[in-house]
Every structure is written in C-alpha cells, then in structure tokens.
Amino acid sequence: MEVKRVPVESRTVETPIGPFIISLVREDLGGVYPGMRRYTVEIRHAEQCVYRYVINSYEQPPHTLFSTDEVAEIVFGRLAYDVAARPQHYTEALAPVHRALPGGTYDVVILQGSPRQFGSSATLAGWCADEASRQNRSAHIFSVHEMEIRPCSGCYVCYNQGICPIDDDMPVIIKAIETASLLIIATPVYTNTVPAGLKAVIDRGQALHARHTLLGRPSPGNGLLIAIAGRPGPEPFECTRSVTNAFMRNIGIHPAGEITIDRMDTRRDVRAIEGLEERVRTAVASLL
Ligand SMILES: Cc1cc2nc3c(=O)[nH]c(=O)nc-3n(C[C@H](O)[C@H](O)[C@H](O)COP(=O)(O)O)c2cc1C
Structure with a gap:
C-alpha cells in the first residue's frame, strides 16, 4: 500500500x-x-x-x-x-527494527483449533499434513491450545512497525503463515464460533494484517476451512465461517475451500465417516 x-x-x-x-x-x-x-x-x-x-x-x-x-x-x-x-x-545508532522472526517455514500451515489432542480436528489436521507430504510439500500442525498465545490487547502498536509487543509464541505462527502457500484451519465449533485459543490467534492476526498492508509481507494465496460440529445442520458453521473468512481476507488469503462436518454428537468418530478422509485429501491436494 x-x-x-x-x-x-x-x-x-x-x-x-x-x-x-x-x-x-x-x-x-x-x-x-x-x-x-x-x-x-x-x-x-x-x-x-x-x-x-x-x-x-x-x-x-x-x-x-x-x-x-x-x-x-x-x-x-x-x-x-x-x-x-x-x-x-x-549518540548510539538504533538497531534495525525488523528482526528475523523465530520458527520454521512450511508449504502448508495447519491451525488445529481443538484443545483435544486426540479429537476429530486433530485427526483431520493429521490427514491434511499427511496429504501435503504425499504431494512432496512440507507441512506443520500448530495445535494452538498447546502454545502460549495471549489475547490481543487492542493496543494497535503493530501498525507502527509491524511488530506485536506481546512476548509469546505468536511470532512463530506469523512467520509460518507469511511463508506458506496454503493455510488450513481445522477446528471444532464452540458456541457457534471457533474455540478461544484459535480466536486468540485470529485476533492476534492483526499484526499479520499490519505487516501485509504496511510492509507488503506476503501471505498464502489460498485458505481451506475444515470445521466440525456436534449439532446437525448448517447453523453451527455460519459464524465460524464468517470469523475464519474475515481472518483470511484480512491478511490477503482467498478462502478457497471448505469442508463442514456436522452431527458429531451422534457420529462420534470422523474416521468412520465414509469418504471423508478422501474428501479432505482431495481438497488439500487440489489447493497445492
Ligand atoms: C465448549 C464447547 C462448545 C461447543 N459448542 C458447539 C456449538 O455451538 N455447536 C455445535 O454444533 N457443537 C458444539 N460443540 C461440539 C463440538 O463442536 C464437537 O464435539 C466437535 O466434534 C469437537 O471436535 P474435537 O474432537 O476436534 O474437539 C461444542 C463443544 C464444546 C466442548
């Protein structure tokens, strides 16, 4: 800009x-x-x-x-x-502001939004990562509830130099998203939206927005949402979709695909849903 x-x-x-x-x-x-x-x-x-x-x-x-x-x-x-x-x-010259961010770089970044380590979202995220490696692409799953990500404080300081002043694990996610070619969000629906840990990451994405708009930092071209809910029907996904799409669009990512899985209260195990693993793999492969 x-x-x-x-x-x-x-x-x-x-x-x-x-x-x-x-x-x-x-x-x-x-x-x-x-x-x-x-x-x-x-x-x-x-x-x-x-x-x-x-x-x-x-x-x-x-x-x-x-x-x-x-x-x-x-x-x-x-x-x-x-x-x-x-x-x-x-009299002392200022050190450069734009220090390198910590952490690794991957072709595919997966934000796994469930606090349940062995839950459905974790399984879905695992299929995505596995499909990426089948396609010879590197992938990393960030289980956001396992990380130290504090909520956004609304200070707007990130619009000064593209750096969030909160000292936690978020810079690792920022670096990974900025250098990936595909962002996948695999998440359960909590109270019609995403769980708090993922919402914290999304709000802290404000720094990504600042970097993207003011410093011209890149972002993955495409985003894929995989959302899972206990109740039947489309309603649980409406707000979830709106939140994740806003996040993606804010940082220049095109929400290019979506898989929603309802009725998990009765279905219980995603691995037992016929054709689901294939659908997930095909969606990931098609966006790489
Ligand atoms: C705190 C909490 C809130 C939830 N809110 C909703 C909801 O609003 N709508 C819905 O359909 N399911 C809701 N669920 C059910 C989860 O979306 C569902 O159990 C999902 O399969 C969990 O995925 P996971 O195994 O990846 O954690 C909620 C579950 C919890 C624990």
Whole structure:
C-alpha cells in the first residue's frame, strides 16, 4: 500500500558534540483504517538515526488527555529540549527494527483449533499434513491450545512497525503463515464460533494484517476451512465461517475451500465417516 509521508516539522539542535536533527513526519494510513494517521519523531546525529518514537491515531482510546496529533507535537518538543540538555544520551545508532522472526517455514500451515489432542480436528489436521507430504510439500500442525498465545490487547502498536509487543509464541505462527502457500484451519465449533485459543490467534492476526498492508509481507494465496460440529445442520458453521473468512481476507488469503462436518454428537468418530478422509485429501491436494 502506498503511504503518503508529510513532513510536519524539523529542527536542528546545535550541541557541543555536533548538530542533531529532529524531525516529525505524519503518514496517512487511511487505506488501512478510516482516518488512521501515524507520526514518527526521529533524531539523527552524525548521519545515523539515534532515536525514534512512533505513535498512530488508533493506539489511543477516545477519552485520553491528548490527541495523537498533540502527543506527537509534545514528544517532538520534549525531545528537542532533552537533546539540547544531554546530547550524549543520543549518540548510539538504533538497531534495525525488523528482526528475523523465530520458527520454521512450511508449504502448508495447519491451525488445529481443538484443545483435544486426540479429537476429530486433530485427526483431520493429521490427514491434511499427511496429504501435503504425499504431494512432496512440507507441512506443520500448530495445535494452538498447546502454545502460549495471549489475547490481543487492542493496543494497535503493530501498525507502527509491524511488530506485536506481546512476548509469546505468536511470532512463530506469523512467520509460518507469511511463508506458506496454503493455510488450513481445522477446528471444532464452540458456541457457534471457533474455540478461544484459535480466536486468540485470529485476533492476534492483526499484526499479520499490519505487516501485509504496511510492509507488503506476503501471505498464502489460498485458505481451506475444515470445521466440525456436534449439532446437525448448517447453523453451527455460519459464524465460524464468517470469523475464519474475515481472518483470511484480512491478511490477503482467498478462502478457497471448505469442508463442514456436522452431527458429531451422534457420529462420534470422523474416521468412520465414509469418504471423508478422501474428501479432505482431495481438497488439500487440489489447493497445492
Ligand atoms: C465448549 C464447547 C462448545 C461447543 N459448542 C458447539 C456449538 O455451538 N455447536 C455445535 O454444533 N457443537 C458444539 N460443540 C461440539 C463440538 O463442536 C464437537 O464435539 C466437535 O466434534 C469437537 O471436535 P474435537 O474432537 O476436534 O474437539 C461444542 C463443544 C464444546 C466442548
């Protein structure tokens, strides 16, 4: 996405150890969210960036004391004052922001949404991974309830530099999704939607959205939903589908296929459903 950068203010502060240039830049991120603005205050010294402060207008709830525009101005003025007062605190070049994410890369990433390790979703995920390796593609199943994934805190900081400040296992999933060619979600329906652990991953996908829209990070072209429910009929899948499709579309994935399996309260074992394994394998193979 093209981001328009507007220089707002720039000041040179002369000090005994040389000049410092402080700049305030506004970016219009209205293409990401309505009215979103991002401000960057940067201090440069001896051709290097030695300090950077970034804030966007979605970070602040409506009733904060200062607007984002005011905060940016205040930080700019305060830093100009501080640099003049103690320039020696601003001499070290900033480390690059975009550190490599941890974890592996796979052709197929499978988010397994059930907390039951040996449940139906785990079996379905296993068939998907096995079919990928039959097709000579690597695959990895993330059993999200086994991982430490905290809920999104709604801080919107990911729209500053594409990095979520929460320190847990999510970066491993982000890296895997960004480098895969197919994303599969294999999940039970819980209260008409996905279980909480998977919902946490989906909400934390906000960072993926930020990276995709602002940094141009890639995402798998296609997504496949395999959802399983206790009750009969289409109703349990309506909200589930809506949630997983929104997640996929947000990060540039085309929801290309869907398999829904109802009546598990009476059917009990997915392995006993005639033709299901074949349907799952065919769907995976066709999307590779
Ligand atoms: C907390 C909870 C909520 C559930 N909510 C629904 C629901 O709203 N609709 C439905 O059809 N089944 C619901 N189920 C049933 C599961 O979707 C079903 O048992 C499924 O087969 C479990 O898959 P798993 O073996 O992969 O865990 C729920 C189960 C649990 C434990």
